[in-house]
Ligand code: SF4
């Protein structure tokens with residue numbers, strides 16, 4: 001049984017967990033919170049947004065904790081100044097290309113991006129300039145799609161593919177034109 005366990009240290013706390021567990025999950029088991037945006041357990045585990053980055057001693061760069069699995073003896077730091085600054089920049093980049101109508105948005109107060117921006121004290125638009133300009137799609141009587149609010153986390157793509165088993169949508173186009181759509185022939 002022991003050989004299926006890995007021991008590592010996260011923020012000074014010794015954690016024993018099963019082989020194959022992600023750093024994010026191991027931290028959760030130890031009561032340590034790592035912020036996430038694109039992650040949806042068992043549905044969207046693609047390491048896309050990088051909000052969950054951590055530092056691992058002896059490694060260059062950041063590890064993406066929602067996809068990086070634990071290793072024996074690993075020493076992880078989840079809230080170093082470098083990690084916090086990098087998460088702040090990630091949020092700055094997302095928000096610089098996002099609608100800023102929180103006061104009138106129906107999701108205000110129930111929005112993960114807004115909550116993280118508040119938590120990380122993202123107060124200004126650090127990267128002003130060109131932004132995506134998507135036409136609001138309100139053709140359906142039941143749903144309005146405003147891609148100016150989409151952060152391309154791809155959760156909807158994963159839910160369609162992995163939960164509904166359909167796979168009808170994906171990210172199309174590039175750069176500021178990127179959006180989630182059904183497949184189209186060019
Ligand atoms: S539309 Fe899809 S990709 Fe865009 S923010 Fe919503 S769940 Fe994420």
Ligand code: FES
Pocket residue numbers: 035036037038039046047048049050051052053064065066067
């Ligand atoms: S939550 Fe890990 S990369 Fe998005």
